[in-house]
Amino acid sequence: MGFLTKKDLKLITDPLADNNPITVQVLGICSALAITAQLKAAIVMAFSVMFVLAMGNVVISLMRNIIPPKIRIIAQLVIAAALVIIVDQVLKAYSYELSKQLSVFVGLIITNCIIMGRFEAFALANTPWKSFLDGIGNAAGYGIILVIVAFFRELLGSGSLLGIKVLGDSIKKTGVYAYGYQNNGFMLLAPMALITLGIIIWIQRSKNTTLIEEN
Amino acid sequence: MSRNTESNTYTVLFAAAMVLIVGSLLAFVAQSLKGKIAENKRIEKQQNILYAMGVNDNKEGSVNFIPKDKVDEDFSKYIVKQYVVKGTTATENDKAYLIDIKKEAEKAKKPSYTRRLPLFVGKNNDKYYYIVPVRGKGLWDAIWGYIALNKNLVIQGVYFDHAGETPGLGANIKERFFMDEFTGEHIFKGKTFEGVDVLKGNADPKNLDKTDCQVDAIAGATITGNGVTAMLKKDLQMYVPYLETLKQ
Numbered sequence: 001m002g003f004l005t006k007k008d009l010k011l012i013t014d015p016l017a018d019n020n021p022i023t024v025q026v027l028g029i030c031s032a033l034a035i036t037a038q039l040k041a042a043i044v045m046a047f048s049v050m051f052v053l054a055m056g057n058v059v060i061s062l063m064r065n066i067i068p069p070k071i072r073i074i075a076q077l078v079i080a081a082a083l084v085i086i087v088d089q090v091l092k093a094y095s096y097e098l099s100k101q102l103s104v105f106v107g108l109i110i111t112n113c114i115i116m117g118r119f120e121a122f123a124l125a126n127t128p129w130k131s132f133l134d135g136i137g138n139a140a141g142y143g144i145i146l147v148i149v150a151f152f153r154e155l156l157g158s159g160s161l162l163g164i165k166v167l168g169d170s171i172k173k174t175g176v177y178a179y180g181y182q183n184n185g186f187m188l189l190a191p192m193a194l195i196t197l198g199i200i201i202w203i204q205r206s207k208n209t210t211l212i213e214e215n
Numbered sequence: 216m217s218r219n220t221e222s223n224t225y226t227v228l229f230a231a232a233m234v235l236i237v238g239s240l241l242a243f244v245a246q247s248l249k250g251k252i253a254e255n256k257r258i259e260k261q262q263n264i265l266y267a268m269g270v271n272d273n274k275e276g277s278v279n280f281i282p283k284d285k286v287d288e289d290f291s292k293y294i295v296k297q298y299v300v301k302g303t304t305a306t307e308n309d310k311a312y313l314i315d316i317k318k319e320a321e322k323a324k325k326p327s328y329t330r331r332l333p334l335f336v337g338k339n340n341d342k343y344y345y346i347v348p349v350r351g352k353g354l355w356d357a358i359w360g361y362i363a364l365n366k367n368l369v370i371q372g373v374y375f376d377h378a379g380e381t382p383g384l385g386a387n388i389k390e391r392f393f394m395d396e397f398t399g400e401h402i403f404k405g406k407t408f409e410g411v412d413v414l415k416g417n418a419d420p421k422n423l424d425k426t427d428c429q430v431d432a433i434a435g436a437t438i439t440g441n442g443v444t445a446m447l448k449k450d451l452q453m454y455v456p457y458l459e460t461l462k463q
Contacts, residue, residue, distance in 0.1 A: 068226040075233060082237045086244050093251035096259065 004133075011133040015141035017208075022145040023201045024211060027113040032146055033193040035105050039162050042150035044098055045105065046143025048091070052083045052109055053118060054135035060123035061131035067124075076119040077110070084109045114142055149196045157187030258283055260312060261290045266374045267361035268293065268337040268344040278391055293337050294346075300332040303456045311335065316350050317357070332453055337363070344371055345461070347454050351446025354438040355379045358388065358446060364402070366461055369425075370411070373397040375443065385439030396422050396430040402447075404428055408455050410448035413440035 004012075021027045028049075035041045059079050060067075067075045088106045091099035099106065109115065118138055123131040154160060159167040159177075168175015186192055205211045219225060262280035265271065270293050272279040281289055297311035311333040323330040337344040343366060350359040356378035363371045373394050380386040387393055400411050400422075409428040420431045432440040 066220065066229070068220045068229050070221070070226050071230060074230070078233060078237055082241060085241055089244055089248050089252070092255065093248040096252075096255035 008130065008133055011130060012137035012140070015134075015137040016144060017141075017204070018211070020141045020145065020204075021114045021117075021138050022142055022197070023204050025117075027117055028142055029194075029197070031105055031108060031112055032142075032149060032197060033190045035102060036146055036150040036153050036193050036196075037157065037188050038101075039147065039150045039154045041098065041101050042146040043143075044091075044095070045102060046139065046146050048087045048102075048106060049109055049112065049114070049142055050136060050139035051087060052080065053115055053139040054132050056080050056083055056115060057118060057123040057131035057135035058128045060119050061126060061128040064124050072124065073116075073120070076116060080115050080119070081110050114138055145197070145200065148200060149193055152196055153187045153193060156184050157192075159183045257313070258286050261286050263361050263374045263376065264312065264335055264346055264348075265289060265293060265337075267346050267363040267372045268339060269363070269372050270337075270339060273391070278389065278394075293339055294335050295338045296336040298334040298336065300334050300454060300457045301329055303460055305334060305457055316348050316359075320350065330453070334454065334457070342371075345458065347451060349446050349450035351442050351449065353377050353380045353388075353442040354385050354436075355381070358439065358442050360443075360446070362397075362447070362451065364458070368402055368458055368462060370397050370400045370402065377439070380439050381436070384433065385436040387433050387436065388439060388443060393430075393433060399425045400430060401426045401428055402451060408452060410444065410451055413444045415440070 015021055018024065022029065022032055031045065035045050056076075056079050060076060063075070084107065087109070088099065091102070091106060118134060122134045126134070151161070154162075155166070159165060165175075167181070168177050262283075265286070266278070266280055270281060270289060272281055294312075296307060297309050298305035299308045299311050299314070312335065314331055314333045316333065319330050319332075322328045333348060335346040337346055344363045345365070346361055346363045348359070348361050350357065352358065358375065358377040358380065360373055360375040362373050365371050375388045375394055377386060377388060380388065397411060402408065402410055404426075412429045413432045414429050415432045415434075415437065419427055419429065422430055
């Protein structure tokens with residue numbers, strides 16, 4: 001038996017595609033719309049969620065036998081909130097500009113439905129190691145979609161990736177701008193995130209028809 | 216399971232212990248990162264002040280501050296004097312930028328307290344800038360900014376920021392399209408102080424008339440806009456007695 005059994009691996013790979021929290025379960029949409037105008041913010045958000053979800057899952061799982069069932073939701077909320085505040089403070093100390101950019105959305109990780117969903121549905125009933133993998137997997141599934149959406153929004157909206165002008169300079173008219181290309185400012189607005197997300201869901205379902213619900 | 220996790224006593228004890236542990240953990244984290252966060256805030260303040268006087272790395276449409284590692288050097292290079300203003304007199308104080316104007320405003324509620332007003336004098340390409348910090352209320356939370364004036368008390372540049380205005384609406388006061396409108400705007404109408412009105416449906420939406428003391432508001436952000444108007448009126452007003460002595 002290796003470090004990761006087949007079952008363990010499935011915990012990580014499942015949420016990446018067939019059970020993706022955003023495109024299949026349609027959770028965590030609000031933050032997916034809000035912070036995907038730039039690739040950098042999306043990546044940081046993905047890692048912050050991964051930290052909170054993996055750590056939170058482990059803590060909840062360790063405490064699963066001592067948490068009183070009557071107040072289990074409150075206990076989950078307190079743990080998620082504490083981890084989010086730690087992430088927020090660390091970002092403020094070590095990556096101040098980014099924390100300003102993410103502004104309220106770091107705080108809103110607490111209300112990200114993926115977090116509470118995984119705590120309640122998985123961590124309360126499974127061992128810490130499994131819960132950890134489940135947290136990593138779900139956060140990665142969330143992060144991948146975030147990064148894909150942010151990639152297209154930043155590329156088409158600002159003509160850059162991670163702040164680097166990959167398409168040339170739009171003022172000096174170099175690169176593709178020399179041929180009359182224009183940035184699509186609409187890509188920077190939230191509705192285009194929804195449309196991009198819709199296209200991703202469409203592509204995913206056309207590839208994997210088992211995801212399509214019967215009428 | 217030997218423990219009865221359903222009992223009320225256990226539930227209450229668990230809740231108390233959990234709050235205690237989480238509380239002390241967070242207090243520890245906050246305490247140990249406090250210094251670094253304060254340092255970041257100080258750097259940001261210097262960046263904001265320099266931004267208002269036009270020392271920035273602005274590119275097309277976006278707000279870009281000068282890099283963090285250059286801030287200290289540039290701040291001492293461009294900001295030639297810092298004053299604390301009281302009425303018509305100004306005393307030099309090279310730590311004036313550390314004055315917390317939020318706390319000053321609190322203290323000034325007592326009539327016996329004379330408020331210390333920080334003022335920064337910047338010099339760039341032989342032009343002098345008088346930079347005034349302002350602070351007020353938006354829709355949800357605090358808004359603040361820095362207004363750079365020249366000797367004739369015409370706005371040369373502004374920087375606005377906010378704690379929690381609505382993204383996409385009020386939060387746009389820190390976007391270029393709004394802040395750039397203020398450049399060149401007068402704050403005096405003839406001899407009387409006016410401030411700058413952020414107005415919807417004014418007669419000059421393209422902002423061609425810079426002497427009308429008006430800029431066009433952001434659609435959907437009326438209360439934030441009114442907050443900016445009130446902030447400029449109230450806070451610039453306090454500096455007027457001193458600023459008028461510059462005008463001659």
